Amino acid sequence: MRVLGVDPGLTRCGVGVVEGVAGRPLTMIGVGVVRTPADAELSQRLLAVEQGIEQWLDEHRPQFVAVERVFSQHNVRTVMGTAQASAVAMLCAARRGIPVALHTPSEVKAAVTGSGRADKAQVGAMVTRLLRLDAPPKPADAADALALAICHIWRAPAQNRLQQAVALHASKGRTT
Amino acid sequence: MRVLGVDPGLTRCGVGVVEGVAGRPLTMIGVGVVRTPADAELSQRLLAVEQGIEQWLDEHRPQFVAVERVFSQHNVRTVMGTAQASAVAMLCAARRGIPVALHTPSEVKAAVTGSGRADKAQVGAMVTRLLRLDAPPKPADAADALALAICHIWRAPAQNRLQQAVALHASKGRTT
Numbered sequence A, B: 001m002r003v004l005g006v007d008p009g010l011t012r013c014g015v016g017v018v019e020g021v022a023g024r025p026l027t028m029i030g031v032g033v034v035r036t037p038a039d040a041e042l043s044q045r046l047l048a049v050e051q052g053i054e055q056w057l058d059e060h061r062p063q064f065v066a067v068e069r070v071f072s073q074h075n076v077r078t079v080m081g082t083a084q085a086s087a088v089a090m091l092c093a094a095r096r097g098i099p100v101a102l103h104t105p106s107e108v109k110a111a112v113t114g115s116g117r118a119d120k121a122q123v124g125a126m127v128t129r130l131l132r133l134d135a136p137p138k139p140a141d142a143a144d145a146l147a148l149a150i151c152h153i154w155r156a157p158a159q160n161r162l163q164q165a166v167a168l169h170a171s172k173g174r175t176t
Helices: A042-060 A076-095 A105-113 A120-130 A140-154 A157-172 B042-060 B076-095 B105-113 B120-130 B140-154 B157-172
Strands: A002-007 A012-019 A027-035 A064-068 A100-103 B002-007 B012-019 B027-035 B064-068 B100-103
Touching: A002 A042, A002 A076, A002 A140, A012 A042, A012 A140, A027 A042, A027 A140, A042 A076, A042 B076, A042 B100, A064 A076, A064 A140, A076 A100, A076 B042, A076 B076, A100 A105, A100 A140, A100 B042, A105 A120, A105 A140, A120 A140, B002 B042, B002 B076, B002 B140, B012 B042, B012 B140, B027 B042, B027 B140, B042 B076, B064 B076, B064 B140, B076 B100, B100 B105, B100 B140, B105 B120, B105 B140, B120 B140
Parallel strands: A002 A064, A064 A100, B002 B064, B064 B100
Antiparallel strands: A002 A012, A012 A027, B002 B012, B012 B027
């Protein structure tokens, strides 16, 4: 099972690919950040995020895409861009018929550290340990994307299979 | 000058195409609503919005796309979906090298009614008059999309030419 985790953002969109199954050691396939210039027009930034996500999908062919669920009660100045970047990631996956799962930040933290209130350093440390890396991935957005992918592998395998069947059915029904 | 106005939303995304230049009578080319089922998965809804917008772009070939600027201080329960639908509309335009302009609701109201605090009925009445329609377009999202297109035609023609040049330059620089 190969999962692309996406920590959405316009300035830095974290992406990380993890392979494995629940209960077995996991493998990091790739990690990185899609960046867009803060002074570019919003439509051009969204286009750049799309091109970045498409490259990751082309290169790593994940079976699932896990995106952080964005809440509107977060910092209102950044939440709109985060919501829009997450929409682009979801859209790229849906177009390929790849099932998309949303996980909240506290679900992700709880999955990898045991506590939904863990801080960034703790998440980074656990990602490093679980994927047997030499050092925590940087920036934090990259580590968070890997944590999302790990969270997805560990949560609800049965639900994933159901979702994959639904997405396959939906993609067959598409006209374009 | 042909403009596609988009009043973004996941449940109802208003779309309207208006042709004309500032200072001359305007013509409505088309109006409608892209709908997605409220019970579908978010990623599938975004995909349906994309398919709907793509159809409007294919059919009407606008030179500009005008999208309502979404503010986070609106109703927090719907603002995320609105932001995400607007991202899809902007992305569809940017992919084709069509310049995107964002106008605030009060800019649009002020442009078509003379008051930034006009209500829906007043906007609908003015859209009907300005486009010489028999009745106000329904639902309100459709009328709002036409108002956005009118607002765009009337605002800053010089800015539009500059934006078009920048978008053309950006689309030539793309690798995909």
